Amino acid sequence: MRVLIVGAGGVGGYIGARLVAAGMDVMFVVREARRAQLAAHGLVVESPLGNFSGAVAAVGSPSSGFSPDVAIVACKAHALDRALDVVDAGRGPHTRILPLLNGVAHLDVLRRRFPDVPVLGGLVHGALTLREDGVVAHLTPFFSAIVGTETGAPDAVAEEFVRRLSAAHVDVRLSPDIRQDMWNKFVFLATFAGITCLMRASIGTIMCADGGEDITLQLLDECLAVSRAEGFAPDEASMSSYRRVLTEPGSTFTSSMLRDILSGHRTEADHIVGDMLRRARRHRIDTPMLKIALAHLQCFEATVRHNERTL
Numbered sequence: 001m002r003v004l005i006v007g008a009g010g011v012g013g014y015i016g017a018r019l020v021a022a023g024m025d026v027m028f029v030v031r032e033a034r035r036a037q038l039a040a041h042g043l044v045v046e047s048p049l050g051n052f053s054g055a056v057a058a059v060g061s062p063s064s065g066f067s068p069d070v071a072i073v074a075c076k077a078h079a080l081d082r083a084l085d086v087v088d089a090g091r092g093p094h095t096r097i098l099p100l101l102n103g104v105a106h107l108d109v110l111r112r113r114f115p116d117v118p119v120l121g122g123l124v125h126g127a128l129t130l131r132e133d134g135v136v137a138h139l140t141p142f143f144s145a146i147v148g149t150e151t152g153a154p155d156a157v158a159e160e161f162v163r164r165l166s167a168a169h170v171d172v173r174l175s176p177d178i179r180q181d182m183w184n185k186f187v188f189l190a191t192f193a194g195i196t197c198l199m200r201a202s203i204g205t206i207m208c209a210d211g212g213e214d215i216t217l218q219l220l221d222e223c224l225a226v227s228r229a230e231g232f233a234p235d236e237a238s239m240s241s242y243r244r245v246l247t248e249p250g251s252t253f254t255s256s257m258l259r260d261i262l263s264g265h266r267t268e269a270d271h272i273v274g275d276m277l278r279r280a281r282r283h284r285i286d287t288p289m290l291k292i293a294l295a296h297l298q299c300f301e302a303t304v305r306h307n308e309r310t311l
C-alpha cells in the first residue's frame with residue numbers, strides 16, 4: 001500500500017513512522033527546512049509506545065508516478081489550501097484523501113474541492129510535537145486513531161489501511177460514523193483549547209481558581225448546544241467522560257493550542273473556536289464563553305502576525 005503524507009510534523013511524522021513500520025510504502029511531501037532535517041537525520045520519533053529512527057522518502061513536490069492509495073493531510077488548518085494543492089498534484093485516479101486535522105470544517109473544504117474523490121474522515125488522540133531538533137516527541141502515554149468513510153459505506157482501501165496499521169500495534173479503528181467521532185472531539189477540543197488558552201493554565205490549575213470549574217463546564221455546555229443544533233451531539237457517556245477529564249483536580253493536561261501560544265506560533269483558533277462560534281451564531285445560540293475565548297485568541301493571533309511583520 002502506498003501512502004503520501006503532506007507534512008512531517010507531529011501527527012504526520014508519528015503516523016508516517018508507524019506506517020513505515022507496518023511495511024507500507026510511504027512518501028512524505030515536506031518543505032525545504034524539514035526536508036533538510038530528514039535528509040540529515042532521518043525520521044526520528046521518541047515515544048513511550050516505541051521509538052522509531054530511519055531514513056524515509058521525502059520530496060518537495062510529489063512525483064506523478066507514485067499514485068498513492070491514501071493521501072494523508074497532516075498540516076495545521078491555516079496551511080490547508082496549499083497542502084491540498086500538493087494532494088491534488090500527487091493523487092492518482094484511486095487515491096483516498098485522509099485528513100487528520102482537528103475540527104470538522106475541513107471536510108466541507110475537501111468535499112467542495114474534490115467532489116469526485118473518495119474523502120475519508122479521520123482523527124487522532126495523543127499529544128505530539130515536532131521539536132526544534134527535528135525529533136517528533138510523543139508526550140502522552142497513548143495514541144489512537146479513528147478512520148472512516150464519510151458515508152459509513154465500506155471501503156476496501158480504508159479497511160486495508162486500518163488493518164495494516166493495527167498489525168503494526170497502532171490503536172486504530174474503523175468508524176461507521178466518522179463525522180460523529182470528529183464532532184465528539186471537536187466539542188471536547190473547543191472547550192479544552194478555549195479554556196486552557198484563556199487561562200494560560202492546565203486543567204488542574206484552572207480547577208483551583210475561583211469559578212474555574214463553572215466556566216469550564218459552561219463552555220462545554222455551549223459547545224454541546226451547538227453540536228446538538230448541528231445534529232451531532234456526543235452521547236451522554238462521552239459527555240460525562242469529557243466533564244471528568246475537563247474538571248479533574250490536579251490534572252497537568254494542556255492543549256496543543258496552549259503549547260502553540262506559549263511558543264509564539266499561530267494557532268488553529270479560527271478553525272476550532274471560531275468555527276464553533278460561527279455555527280452558534282447561525283443557530284442563534286447564545287455562547288458568551290465561546291465569544292470571549294475567540295476574542296482572546298484573535299488578539300493573540302493579531303499580535304503574532306504583527307510580530308512576524310516587524311521582525
Ligand SMILES: NC(=O)C1=CN([C@@H]2O[C@H](COP(=O)(O)OP(=O)(O)OC[C@H]3O[C@@H](n4cnc5c(N)ncnc54)[C@H](OP(=O)(O)O)[C@@H]3O)[C@@H](O)[C@H]2O)C=CC1
Pocket residue numbers: 006007008009010011012029030031032033034074075076077079082083086100101102124125126127128129130256268
Ligand atoms: N500535535 C498533536 O498532538 C495533535 C494534532 N492534531 C491535529 O493535527 C493537525 C496537524 O497538527 P501537528 O502535526 O501538530 O502540526 P505540526 O505543525 O507539527 O505539523 C504540520 C506540518 O505540516 C507541514 N506543512 C504545512 N503545509 C505544508 C505543505 N504545503 N507542504 C508540506 N508540508 C506542509 C508543516 O511544515 P513546515 O514546518 O514547513 O511549516 C509542518 O511540519 C492539526 O490540525 C492538529 O490540530 C490532532 C491531534 C493531536
Ligand SMILES: CC(C)(CO)C(=O)C(=O)O
Pocket residue numbers: 102124125126127189192254255256257
Ligand atoms: C486533546 C488532544 C491532546 C488530543 O489529542 C489534542 O488534540 C490537542 O490538544 O490538540
